[in-house]
Amino acid sequence: MTEIPHRLNAILEECKALAFDLNFTAAKDWKKAGKDRLLVGYLPIYIPREVVHAANGLAVGIMGGGDRKQIIKGDAYYQSYICHLPRGVVEMALDTNLESFDGFLFPSICDCVRNLSGMFKLLKKGKFTRYFDYPQNFEKHIGGTFYSELIETIMRDMFQLNGVQVTPEKLNHSIGLYNTNRRLIEAIYNIRQEFPWRLSAVDTYHVLRAGITIPVERHNEILQEVVDIIEEEQGEPLDNIRVIISGSFCEQPPIGLIKSVEMAGCYIIDDDFMLGSRWIQGDIDDSSGDPLNEIVNAFLTKSAPSSAVYDVGNPRAARLVEQVKARNADGVIFCAASFCDPALLDRPEMQKACDAGHIAHINFQFHENTGQFKVIKEQAGTFSDSIKLWV
Amino acid sequence: MAEIKEAVKEKSMVIQKEMLADLFTELSTAKENGKKVVYTFVPGNLTELILAMDMLPVYPEINALQSGMRKKSGSYIKDAEKVGFSEDVCTYVKCDIGMMLNGNIGPTGEKLPPPDMLLLSYTGCFTFMKWFENLERLYPGVEIAMLHTPYQEDGKITDDQVKYMIKQLTDDVIPKMEKVAGKKLDYDRLSKMLENSAKAEDLWVKVLQSAKSTPSPIDAYFAGVYYMGPMNTAFRGTEKAVEYYQELLNEITERQQLGLHPVTPEGEMKEERFRLVVEGPPNWTNFREFWKIFYDMGAVIVASTYTKVGGLYDQGFRHDPDKPLESLAKYCMGCYTNLNLPQRVDLLEYYIKEYKADGFLINSIKSCNSFSAGQLLMMREVEQRCGIPVGFIESDLVDPRYFSYANIKNRLESYFQMLGQRKVIMEQEVNAD
Ligand code: SF4
Numbered sequence: 001m002t003e004i005p006h007r008l009n010a011i012l013e014e015c016k017a018l019a020f021d022l023n024f025t026a027a028k029d030w031k032k033a034g035k036d037r038l039l040v041g042y043l044p045i046y047i048p049r050e051v052v053h054a055a056n057g058l059a060v061g062i063m064g065g066g067d068r069k070q071i072i073k074g075d076a077y078y079q080s081y082i083c084h085l086p087r088g089v090v091e092m093a094l095d096t097n098l099e100s101f102d103g104f105l106f107p108s109i110c111d112c113v114r115n116l117s118g119m120f121k122l123l124k125k126g127k128f129t130r131y132f133d134y135p136q137n138f139e140k141h142i143g144g145t146f147y148s149e150l151i152e153t154i155m156r157d158m159f160q161l162n163g164v165q166v167t168p169e170k171l172n173h174s175i176g177l178y179n180t181n182r183r184l185i186e187a188i189y190n191i192r193q194e195f196p197w198r199l200s201a202v203d204t205y206h207v208l209r210a211g212i213t214i215p216v217e218r219h220n221e222i223l224q225e226v227v228d229i230i231e232e233e234q235g236e237p238l239d240n241i242r243v244i245i246s247g248s249f250c251e252q253p254p255i256g257l258i259k260s261v262e263m264a265g266c267y268i269i270d271d272d273f274m275l276g277s278r279w280i281q282g283d284i285d286d287s288s289g290d291p292l293n294e295i296v297n298a299f300l301t302k303s304a305p306s307s308a309v310y311d312v313g314n315p316r317a318a319r320l321v322e323q324v325k326a327r328n329a330d331g332v333i334f335c336a337a338s339f340c341d342p343a344l345l346d347r348p349e350m351q352k353a354c355d356a357g358h359i360a361h362i363n364f365q366f367h368e369n370t371g372q373f374k375v376i377k378e379q380a381g382t383f384s385d386s387i388k389l390w391v
Numbered sequence: 392m393a394e395i396k397e398a399v400k401e402k403s404m405v406i407q408k409e410m411l412a413d414l415f416t417e418l419s420t421a422k423e424n425g426k427k428v429v430y431t432f433v434p435g436n437l438t439e440l441i442l443a444m445d446m447l448p449v450y451p452e453i454n455a456l457q458s459g460m461r462k463k464s465g466s467y468i469k470d471a472e473k474v475g476f477s478e479d480v481c482t483y484v485k486c487d488i489g490m491m492l493n494g495n496i497g498p499t500g501e502k503l504p505p506p507d508m509l510l511l512s513y514t515g516c517f518t519f520m521k522w523f524e525n526l527e528r529l530y531p532g533v534e535i536a537m538l539h540t541p542y543q544e545d546g547k548i549t550d551d552q553v554k555y556m557i558k559q560l561t562d563d564v565i566p567k568m569e570k571v572a573g574k575k576l577d578y579d580r581l582s583k584m585l586e587n588s589a590k591a592e593d594l595w596v597k598v599l600q601s602a603k604s605t606p607s608p609i610d611a612y613f614a615g616v617y618y619m620g621p622m623n624t625a626f627r628g629t630e631k632a633v634e635y636y637q638e639l640l641n642e643i644t645e646r647q648q649l650g651l652h653p654v655t656p657e658g659e660m661k662e663e664r665f666r667l668v669v670e671g672p673p674n675w676t677n678f679r680e681f682w683k684i685f686y687d688m689g690a691v692i693v694a695s696t697y698t699k700v701g702g703l704y705d706q707g708f709r710h711d712p713d714k715p716l717e718s719l720a721k722y723c724m725g726c727y728t729n730l731n732l733p734q735r736v737d738l739l740e741y742y743i744k745e746y747k748a749d750g751f752l753i754n755s756i757k758s759c760n761s762f763s764a765g766q767l768l769m770m771r772e773v774e775q776r777c778g779i780p781v782g783f784i785e786s787d788l789v790d791p792r793y794f795s796y797a798n799i800k801n802r803l804e805s806y807f808q809m810l811g812q813r814k815v816i817m818e819q820e821v822n823a824d
């Protein structure tokens with residue numbers, strides 16, 4: 001039995017180091033190890049990484065500088081009332097962190113990220129820079145067609161750099177690998193739903209975030225090992241409440257914040273921290289003759305609820321309530337980055353839905369480099385106590 | 392705070408006032424008269440489509456800015472914050488929602504009719520989508536159509552993007568509009584309206600370009616926001632709009648020929664000391680005081696990007712009666728905030744050179760990431776390319792808490808001082824040659 005914690009600790013250490021290596025050493029080493037390999041950085045939230053993989057590329061998630069990157073130049077690029085994430089990213093771009101990246105993708109999530117794509121162009125970063133404008137129309141022949149064309153543009157960008165043709169076979173193979181990746185991630189969340197003490201939220205976060213910095217093949221090995229280990233009993237259950245964190249899908253809360261919430265007596269049994277890696281809910285068909293079409297369909301019909309997607313007809317507030325029930329959660333913590341329009345404009349409606357469903361909730365705002373968590377810990381502690389008292 | 396005298400009105404202003412009064416009267420009686428009301432946005436608006444189906448448009452941003460000017464926005468914003476909206480988010484949205492929570496009383500003091508349709512056609516701003524998601528919840532069951540306008544991420548409008556937009560129009564937006572209007576779209580009528588649009592656009596461009604002369608007969612920012620009203624709202628495509636722009640142009644041409652300076656709320660300016668290009672929206676809560684700081688210093692805005700949020704006609708775009716849907720699609724994609732940052736910098740450089748500006752100023756708006764994110768880099772680029780003094784001030788559209796008169800005045804005075812010194816040096820250099 002002592003073997004298992006030892007193995008788990010080793011994996012967690014590896015993941016922790018990978019997750020916060022803002023020099024992306026593993027990704028850069030991967031690129032060096034083979035001819036025609038491409039590094040494609042992407043901002044939160046989602047891009048179809050399968051396509052990059054099939055073009056002999058590695059899609060590397062750039063989630064901001066967090067509290068690990070000292071902002072020297074970045075602040076001079078942003079007014080005080082703009083969220084923190086883009087200034088960390090600009091800092092990295094102006095420093096050496098993103099050297100040897102071939103291209104950058106900026107998924108459509110808000111105007112800050114959109115304009116950041118233009119800043120990369122003005123600063124001449126990357127051999128290609130694309131704003132990844134997901135369709136907000138979900139009809140196959142309208143939004144679907146537009147989305148296919150968007151993906152094909154990115155394939156052309158990559159082809160021009162390395163001459164690698166994405167064949168249906170290659171794309172199916174990549175889809176298969178990412179299906180495994182998503183399944184294993186969901187397996188971790190499902191185990192944690194019942195036995196949240198077996199892997200802390202902080203450790204889960206490290207395991208997921210590590211995955212956006214390394215090849216999916218290696219991440220799948222890591223995930224499989226974690227799943228194998230936590231399928232067995234680990235640790236001791238505590239008298240904690242069970243919460244879902246909502247609103248941290250882009251700028252990431254500092255680890256200290258996640259830790260504080262846990263220490264205040266909350267098991268975080270679901271969250272939207274690494275939403276991009278969990279975006280497609282379920283598998284994408286990996287045996288089709290037209291795999292690109294399958295990727296498009298998956299986006300149109302299997303996207304996770306998110307503030308990035310027009311949600312009339314399928315409201316994300318209702319889906320949050322369903323998630324609370326499905327995960328058997330006691331409450332929701334709304335935890336959005338300061339100045340984050342998408343998260344903060346969605347919050348009132350989601351709070352209303354929670355009220356209507358008699359779901360307890362509290363709310364924090366943070367910056368990725370917040371250093372003080374005393375207040376958050378106290379608030380989360382009070383929240384936990386009140387739920388324990390009344391539920 | 393600065394004291395402002397009574398405004399001086401020209402004939403074109405009177406026409407515009409009448410147009411607006413008529414519209415709001417029509418709106419207030421819309422329900423009795425069986426007129427359908429469509430809420431939509433200014434940038435990338437489909438006004439001609441709405442009017443061609445005999446429906447009436449309402450623009451929530453215009454209501455918000457009017458609330459700002461009427462000093463109502465502060466309390467509306469607070470009311471929206473009370474129901475859970477964060478202090479950090481776009482104040483236009485909060486002002487609009489606050490106004491609705493307070494009975495939806497429009498700028499003329501009359502109650503605005505609730506929408507029969509929410510037409511979410513929007514350009515260049517992600518927050519618009521969030522705004523209408525919220526409105527949809529305030530008006531449950533109302534027909535809602537979404538026209539997603541792709542961003543000019545690569546600095547151009549592609550064929551794929553045009554096709555995507557036309558498909559959305561033909562297969563989704565127009566059928567929904569027809570359902571609400573209870574009639575089919577008459578394409579001939581639409582084309583006729585687009586013909587009027589193009590005529591008004593020609594005239595509007597001439598108005599804007601009059602600022603190339605020295606002295607400029609217009610202020611292309613503070614007065615420009617009034618001039619652009621009919622073009623960007625409920626009147627594009629109407630004969631009335633053509634008439635308005637013809638009258639406006641006549642007045643301005645006359646002023647230009649006489650070598651007159653812009654008209655301000657306190658009469659005509661007496662001198663043009665500085666010619667500026669301004670990026671970013673104005674502040675509405677203290678609009679007149681804000682303007683006064685400029686005209687008191689002899690500063691005239693000769694070109695602004697804000698007057699292009701409703702379309703970049705001065706760069707050649709015209710609505711095309713022969714290609715109605717294609718031109719509506721291109722119109723939406725061509726609005727200023729749908730340009731990528733390099734395009735925005737190019738445009739600013741063009742304005743500075745073409746309009747012989749002495750300075751470039753950014754009014755950075757707290758609420759508006761669409762405009763503000765990236766402006767500091769844009770400023771550097773412009774400074775490098777054009778070699779003129781750049782200035783930077785911060786305010787908000789409609790949240791009075793973010794307009795600090797003293798602070799802005801101090802900054803602008805220092806900036807104008809710098810421009811003045813530079814002028815002296817340059818004149819000395821010319822004389823020495
Ligand atoms: S944190 Fe929010 S506002 Fe900032 S870049 Fe991300 S989505 Fe945009």
Ligand code: SF4
Pocket residue numbers: 452481482483484515516517518519522758759760761762788
């Ligand atoms: S963010 Fe700017 S463009 Fe968007 S709705 Fe607000 S004020 Fe308008």
